[in-house]
Amino acid sequence: MEAQRMAMRCADRSTRIRGLAVPCRKMWLAWMTLALLALLTTTRAGVPSLVTDEEGNLHIETPSVTEGTSRVVYINGVDVVAQNAALTTALESLRQHVATLGEPTFATAKLITASFTHPYALARGDMNNDGIMDILFTSLTFGQVGIAYNLGNGSFASSINVVTYALASPHAILVMDTNNDGFKDFLVADADGGSVVAYTNTNPSAGTFSSTVVADKLDAPVSLDELALNKDGFSDFVIATENKDAIYLVQGGSTWSGPSQVVSGTANSPSAFSVRSGDMNNDGYADLVVMRTSADEVALYTGSPTGTFYFSGVLPTLGADYPRAIELGDLDNDGDLDVVLVASISNSVVIMFNQLNGQFSGELVSNSVATPVALHLADLNGDGHLDILTTSFSSQQVVWFRNLGGGRFTNKLILGQGLSQPNSLVALDVDQDGDVDVVATGENANHVVWYENLRL
């Protein structure tokens, strides 16, 4: 009875399916086969399908046997699934790294060279045009200039003496493109030789330079700085001469013009030991800041379109005794250049904050650096604020003051120790890892070293 009723129901249903005049049991088999076939054709591994969801987003789906583990979607040849996975991994490792960042710390000194006698002045510049900054140094006592070509991985090609015993006492070195050929050249102020010599890069890959005396018979040229006096596309530069207390201007072009004296001394026993150029009043013209060591004075000379500089007063150095170095930079991020000074008898680090109305306000950062000599400004922790780097001659240290913003600084932080006669400093990303490292000379040790910033 029961089997008969089932057969009746099946027969009823079969009558509703047109064209299928098959017995009931066979009909179910056909249904199952059709459904399976349909399933196989839509979800077969490797065959992508385009699907639109309720919000109208287009999905490219490539189902696989093990759903979700071997999906590949190429767009214009780019495997976006793999790219996304790699990006996610990289972001996570970056996040973890950033979480560990605090104060930057520095590795102990690594040698750039120990075979250059009495390294004194330092400069940085991409001298072989490989996109990586190299290090230049002078030997004050042996009249030489060397270049350590930076390989960009923390190693340097053996330093080359590009100038050998040709100078009396190369006191300052300035890297700039003197002839507008796109290659970096350098200028050397030879204090005892009384000259400024330009070394023109004639073959960047070979490290060969040709020399031209740009200025001679000067009375102890000890400092150089680049400036752009006019808009002729050629760089100009200024020279400070210690014994005559004069600043000279040399203008670049197809030939050099000058030197012409643009500043003469104002104090009783003056000595222009450093000159720095920058637009101090934001009027578009280069001004000069002159440091007179034996007069304990820093003076401002305002520039003009004609290349004349006007004495505009002395800056508040807060009793700094025997200033050794000055640098210009926007220390409080207010859009103008401030002046930083280190003084080696008062052991002080002073900032003269520019108020842009012709006034400067002096602020003592520290009076506890024993005999500071070198000075450099750089952002060592990547927070957008310039930090102050200096060296302590008598403590044989490299020290720095971290800029906390708003014109405030940390106490003295020790960056490196045990460097005998640390006369100069420069900051650059030596190992190309994205943070700023520090290079210093130890004159007495015959060492040029770098301190790796361990932040990144």
Ligand SMILES: *[C@@H]1O[C@H](CO)[C@@H](O)[C@H](O)[C@H]1NC(C)=O
């Ligand atoms: C840096 O690169 C040079 C040249 O490719 C290689 O000889 C040297 O071993 C590398 N140094 C380091 C520290 O990886």
